Amino acid sequence: MTPMTRVSLAAAEPVIALGPLDGRYRPATSGLVDHLSEAALNRNRIHVEVEWFIHLCQQQVLPGLPALTAEQLTQLRQMVETFGPEEVAELASIEAQTVHDVKAVEYFIVRRLDSLGLGNLAPVVHFACTSEDINNLAYAVGIRDAVTTVWLPAARGTLRKLESLVDDAATTAMLSRTHGQPATPTTLGKEIAVFVHRLKRQLDRIERQEYLGKINGATGTYAAHLTAAPEVDWPQVAKSFVEHLGLTFNPLTTQIESHDYQAELYADVARFNRILHGLCVDVWSYISIGFFRQIPVAGATGSSTMPHKVNPIRFENAEANLEISNALLDSLGATLVESRWQRDLTDSSGQRNIGTALGHSVLALSNVSKGLGQLDVAEDVIAADLDANWEVLGEAIQTVMRAEAVAGVPGMDNPYERLKELTRGRRVDAQKLKEFVSGLGLSAQAEQRLKNLTPADYTGLAADLAQQHRG
Structure with missing residues (x-):
């Protein structure tokens, strides 16, 4: 069946909207x-x-x-x-x-x-x-089309912006912070690539989602169908019809389609939201320590009283919208899979909020995309932060000492403890580290390798790993 061009239902703006998705944020969610x-x-x-x-x-x-x-x-x-x-x-x-x-x-x-x-x-x-024969199929069609034509394209658009950031920052060496403390360097691109990889996995699941439907009568028995036309293979008629709508046939139900597929979908979207929320928190934190500069928007006000500020509001708004979306998605996923005996009406009110749940996620995606478009990597700040933390090379030195000990080089006892004594709780500059390395008695090759090492070089395969998102 060739689809026709339908009249858009989104053309008319509500005169006064109770909720922000139909008011302030309608352009992003329409x-x-x-x-x-x-x-x-x-x-x-x-x-x-x-x-x-x-x-x-x-x-x-x-x-x-x-x-x-x-x-x-x-x-x-x-x-x-x-x-x-x-x-x-x-x-x-x-x-x-x-x-x-x-x-x-x-x-x-x-x-x-x-x-x-x-x-x-x-x-x-x-x-x-x-009624539920019609409703379950109408909802399935609407949810499927909303996810495939609105939510997924928005998610993919945000991912493309993240991938572009990964490509730009794949080799930008950056100090890591585990537990908030200086740690083994990485690259900014590799850290963003971790989020890209995680988000892609969730998109793969969502793209494979089945949308189930049924049309089998008041209690799922085809009783009325068979009474009217006993010679007809009604389950086959129902199956062919549901599949004609582009849905997956659910052969065994009560009066309602069980909504399990909806709970599966909402759990995956909520997981995607939570990963994106983590990205927002990390990017916000990088902005706060100057690793990202925000590109001012001409004519925009950053703060109503402090002219110097450009606030990271896109990421803050995204966090809030992701939390609201997940609160609804989690509630829907828990509520819709239960029904008293053959039917109750708790699902009716619940399903009317599906648009709101996905709407806040779509709005968050819009916020993140706009926020990413206003970021500039502050490579000078990132490099200065690295250069102020030479003690992170202590891991490299003690690991080389362990390898030297295995190779039979004498004097490599207690490498971890010796580096802990040198570096814990104090700043160590390049000169002090090189003097320490010179006094260890390492093999000439190992000693030179460590003397040439800088925090900016100590990123392992981070740059290569960053590009795996293209795989």
């Missing part, structure tokens, strides 16, 4: 409106109902069902493609009378059948369906 708003849910319900109607007719599962013409198929699907503000209002007026959202969708479709020459087929709309 892409989700076409998939996870209440209007999008209703459009997806119409999509599911129309496709079920078409499926039943094309499969001719009931005596007397006609094969639909190409023109009728086009006109039926136009209900979905042209669904816009006027149709949203019409559906709302129907629901005001039915006090039932899915029933309103059924009536909305039936109203249009006469004009298509299909008025006699009104009983086929919503045939053998419980």
Whole structure:
């Protein structure tokens, strides 16, 4: 089925928004409106109902069902493609009378059948369906499309910016800080590459996500289906329909699709968020010690009272939005996998917040991308920090002494303890280290190797490891 161009549901701005995603931050999150708003849910319900109607007719599962013409198929699907503000209002007026959202969708479709020459087929709309047959599929379509067309592209865009930073800083030697203390040097690019690698693993999981659906009646038994048409292989009809929607068929459910796939997805997105949160904290910390300079935005105010400041607000805002997103994702993942007996309605209110949960993640991705675009690596500050911490070469010296001892070089006893006495709790400059090395009695080759070593050179394979993100 060739997709048509749909009316965008995100075009109209809310007059007054209760939440920031539909107000202050709408430009960053509006892409989700076409998939996870209440209007999008209703459009997806119409999509599911129309496709079920078409499926039943094309499969001719009931005596007397006609094969639909190409023109009728086009006109039926136009209900979905042209669904816009006027149709949203019409559906709302129907629901005001039915006090039932899915029933309103059924009536909305039936109203249009006469004009298509299909008025006699009104009983086929919503045939053998419980509301959850329509809802679970509508949500699955909306969640899938939101993730694949909005969230994943935003995540990949942020990763591309991180990869560019890795490439630029792959060889920029930097003092590490383990437990907040000076430690074995690395490169800035390698440290960012660690986050790239971790985030990519989560994206790989999310890209492989299955989106499940079912259409098997009031308690998942096909009882109404079989009573009306006992000769039909209804599980096969249901499976082919769900797969026609681009979803994975769930063959065994209660009244509801069990939502396990949603919990899996939200756990992976939340894990991605947490890794990104860690990146934000690290970048914020690097900014605070001057390893990154922030590029001022022309005309922007850094602080309302201190003119010299450029605050790292992009990363701070990202942290907050990631935390809000995860609070919702964790709640959804825990709530949606449980249902009392064959059905309760706790999932209904929960699922209406999926857009908010993903919206705060999308907003955080936007914040991080903008923040990364305003960073400049302060190589002079990073180099000066390294040069002020020659004691980090103590690890290299004591390790070489261990190797020399194994090779039979005399006088290499207690290497760790000797370096601890020299370096712990005190600054050691290049001259003092070289004098210490000269007095150890190392082999000539080992002694020269250590004398030539500087903190900026002591980065091992960090530069090579940084480039592994391209593998």
